[in-house]
Amino acid sequence: MPVYEFECPKGTVTERIVKVGTDTIDCPECGEKAKKIISQCAFELKGGGWYADGYSSKKS
Ligand SMILES: [Zn+2]
Known part of the structure; x- marks a missing residue:
């Protein structure tokens, strides 16, 4: 069973073992909906923004 954050x-x-396809859980701290953090790798790409820079520099 996979562990997701x-x-x-x-x-x-919050780390939680959930079924594949589960996107949100109820936060145990505040009760708000907590969204799944897909993976460490995808998280890094989002933060880096290298692909956005590449597209904009090609245009001009
Ligand atoms: Zn919370």
């Missing part, structure tokens, strides 16, 4: 709007990260 979920982050709620208040920034609390």
Whole structure:
């Protein structure tokens, strides 16, 4: 069973074993919906923004 990390709007990260396809859980801290953090790899790509730079420099 995979372990996923979920982050709620208040920034609390919870590790939880869930079924594949589960996108949100109820945060145990505040009760808000916590969204699944897909993976470490995807997270890094989002933060880096290298692909966005590549597209904009090609245009001009
Ligand atoms: Zn929370």
